[in-house]
Amino acid sequence: MNWLKKQKCGSVPVKQVPAHIGIIMDGNGRWAKKRGLPRSAGHSAGAETFKKIVRYCSKIGVKHLTVYAFSTENWKRPAAEVTFLMGLFEQYLNDALKDFEQRNIRVVFLGDKSAFSPNLQRLIADIEQASQSKTGMVLNVAMNYGGRSEIIRAAKAIASDVKDGKFSVDAIDEKVFANKLYTAGQPDPDLIIRPSGEKRLSNFLLWQSAYTEFVFMNVLWPDFSEKDLDLAIAEYAARNRRFGGV
Ligand code: IPE
Ligand code: IPE
Ligand code: MG
16 A cells, blocks of 8 residues: 555556445534534534535546434434434535536435435435436435345335335345335445444445445545545555455
């Protein structure tokens, strides 16, 4: 990894760039606490990092980027924090819309949107609609997303199709199942990065990460830089992926 440290940002060789990167944007609260600030300040700082890293991924040629913004379990947090986060999503999605449009980014939301306010649901629908025809990077924003609930939702959809006679039980295979997930039609993530020092998936992309490479980093999300992404990609590029083969 030493060679990379000497290089400038954006110098990742194109052939090393994973087609699909997932990021668990974690550590906002601890970042704020370290500074004696409220957790909300950490979320605001994290939202800026989100914008910066989306731009960078699109610039270096990542084809799919999936960011974990809010889990199905995050509703457990104090009401004031949840309300703040929802407000931040509205603000950032509004703000990001034009920027993403200019960069030819297609935005897709993964998760159960029905739990959001009518305003946020409208915003999400507008963004998905407006960016539908974009041909650049696909940005998946996982919001009110949980891997387990995604799998149950897919199982229910398949059960209902079988009941309606659309296909037989025997026809259910991995491809059929994957096509019922929020990520239908997209490749599995090659690399999942989790900053903040935690070493767990926290219900992120359970099905899709069967053969994903993981890079856990000690940096807190608001401090995460382009250079950290370069480092994660360099570590990924040095791995030997076998997919069960030899
Ligand atoms: C990630 O940061 C943001 C969300 C989960 C919405 P955290 O808020 O989990 O930050 P820590 O883990 O408490 O530091
Ligand atoms: C995972 O982080 C969810 C997001 C980053 C959106 P959490 O902070 O919720 O995960 P745990 O509680 O540490 O496992
Ligand atoms: Mg956390």
